[in-house]
Amino acid sequence: MTKVFISYRRQDSGTAARQIAADFGVRYGEGDVFMDTDSIRVGSDWTQEIEKALRAASVVLAIIGPKWIHTHDEYGRRRIDNDADWVRNEIVHGLANNKQVIPLLVQGAPQLEEDALPDALKPLCKIQNYEISQKYWPRDVKFFFEELERAKVLPRSLGSQMAHPPKRDISVPLSDEESSNSIDPGSGWTIRKSMRPVETGTQLMNELTKAYVFQTFEDCIHFMNTAARHISFIDHHPRWENVWVNLIVSLTSLDIGGELTYKDIRLAKYLDELFIAYKKKSEA
Structure with missing residues (x-):
């Protein structure tokens, strides 16, 4: 480099x-x-x-x-x-x-x-x-x-070498008010701006972000694998980072320039529901 x-x-x-x-x-x-x-x-x-x-x-x-x-x-x-x-x-x-x-x-x-x-x-x-x-x-x-x-x-930057899904999303970006009203204040999800790699380099994007904490590393990986099946089905992929028992999830709609849509809101709610169910099962 x-x-x-x-x-x-x-x-x-x-x-x-x-x-x-x-x-x-x-x-x-x-x-x-x-x-x-x-x-x-x-x-x-x-x-x-x-x-x-x-x-x-x-x-x-x-x-x-x-x-x-x-x-x-x-x-x-x-x-x-x-x-x-x-x-x-x-x-x-x-x-x-x-x-x-x-x-x-x-x-x-x-x-x-x-x-x-x-x-x-x-x-x-x-x-x-x-x-x-x-x-x-x-x-x-x-x-x-x-x-x-x-x-x-x-x-060429890392972003220009990464594989990206085909651009076929026609979702409408949410306004700041719509985004805020769609998120439960106690859910742990926050909206932030960040730079993310894209095919042409990097781009400033709006992201919906949350951190999940698991009891073990194996639990965290199992959760990701379980969520991956649903994520592949809806074809709306998150950016997530796993560090030991921590999983940081960031959601945005890349196809429309890194804006938040109802797809991100729905996926956030699915992950929360899965985490609650998964946590109950792991504690049983």
């Missing part, structure tokens, strides 16, 4: 950088993206870890916010003019060592102008940048990753 190094200034684009790192982790896996606050353990030599990550990276994402070029030190000097500035040196290292350096404009940052940059960073202006709008973040991030995949800067 391609190693990606995220270069950013905390006071300029820290929030956006963390979002990019999280989105990358969902799409490709967290082990292949480096961000200092997440990747360096307490007690480690910060300088050595940064240098090691830069050497290992194939791609350097230069996250540029509206204050990136003007951020200054306590004496009023621009940080990018300082030869000892880490953000400057991360990008210079990428440019000098044949890394794929990609300027990523966030939070309304303006286009870079060559005359405003020190000589060491002027090559940034010759590289096609990409802009991500906070308002349209999920869409822009999705397009950004897909563009890098088409250019073979990044490999």
Whole structure:
């Protein structure tokens, strides 16, 4: 997998950088993206870890916010003019060592102008940048990753390699009010937004989620096998994760873009009824 190094200034684009790192982790896996606050353990030599990550990276994402070029030190000097500035040196290292350096404009940052940059960073202006709008973040991030995949800067994501059911669902998505009114407040089901792999990459979706806890691992697997027969019959498949005696179930209708429908509500109620019956039987 391609190693990606995220270069950013905390006071300029820290929030956006963390979002990019999280989105990358969902799409490709967290082990292949480096961000200092997440990747360096307490007690480690910060300088050595940064240098090691830069050497290992194939791609350097230069996250540029509206204050990136003007951020200054306590004496009023621009940080990018300082030869000892880490953000400057991360990008210079990428440019000098044949890394794929990609300027990523966030939070309304303006286009870079060559005359405003020190000589060491002027090559940034010759590289096609990409802009991500906070308002349209999920869409822009999705397009950004897909563009890098088409250019073979990044490999195809896990989602694009997964098998998906044929698209034949014509269910109508529920409104927020309909979704809330269809769920018993005491049932344990909650509605959340999450990024899920799809055939074209990742997509922001509405999911109905609940955690079930069993007495043994065998009970949990038996429950899943029993539910699978009904799920296959209705052809509406959940995303579930089994960790020991815990089963986390997430429901959504992929065919219509990851929205909730009455199919999800009905499957949630079936799973609850099965769990109650199964629990009574296992305790008898």
